Amino acid sequence: xxxxxxxxxxxxxxxxxxxxGYTQAGKLHSVQVWPAHNGVLVQHEYMINPDGCGRSDQxxxxxxxxxxKEMYAMLLTAQAMSKPVHIHVNGCDQNFPVIVVTAMVN
Numbered sequence: 806x807x808x809x810x811x812x813x814x815x816x817x818x819x820x821x822x823x824x825x826g827y828t829q830a831g832k833l834h835s836v837q838v839w840p841a842h843n844g845v846l847v848q849h850e851y852m853i854n855p856d857g858c859g860r861s862d863q864x865x866x867x868x869x870x871x872x873x874k875e876m877y878a879m880l881l882t883a884q885a886m887s888k889p890v891h892i893h894v895n896g897c898d899q900n901f902p903v904i905v906v907t908a909m910v911n
Contacts, residue, residue: 825855825856825893825894825895825896825902825905826853826855826893826894827853827891827892827893828849828850828851828852828853828890828891828892828893828894829850829851829891830889830890830891830910831849831850831851831889831890832849832850832883832884832887832888832889832890833847833848833849833850833880833883833884833890834848834849834850835847835848835884836880836881836884837863842865842899842901843867843868843899844865844866844867844868844898844899845865845866845868845877845880846863846864846865846866846901847863847864847865847866847880847892847904848862848863848864849864849890849892850889852864853894853902854894854902855894855902856894856895856896856897856902857897858897858900858901858902859897859900859901860900860901861902863901864892864894864901864902864903864904865898865899865901865902865903865904866880866903866904867898867903867904870904870905876904876906876907879907879908879909880907882909883909888909888910888911889909889910890907890908890909890910891906891907891908891910892904892906892907892908893905893906893907
């Protein structure tokens with residue numbers, strides 16, 4: 806029983822220590838690929854920069870992330886269909902907030 810409680814407490818602490826934040830549900834203004842950046846740059850209707858990255862005008866989706874293809878496809882679909890999305894960002898890379906989760910909403 807103690808192990809279960811300790812495991813649950815550590816799990817809660819790990820989520821509480823997670824930095825970053827979520828955007829409101831909003832539409833995408835742009836999805837861009839530039840040779841100077843390793844990744845996809847995204848402009849969301851409700852931009853956020855919870856970790857104080859150097860740039861707050863765009864978000865970065867990195868091709869090295871495990872679900873890059875799925876998130877990129879979702880973002881392109883959302884933009885093409887004018888559907889709102891939630892985006893979770895965490896950390897900074899190339900001075901941009903890094904996209905770690907995407908979710909399309911109706």
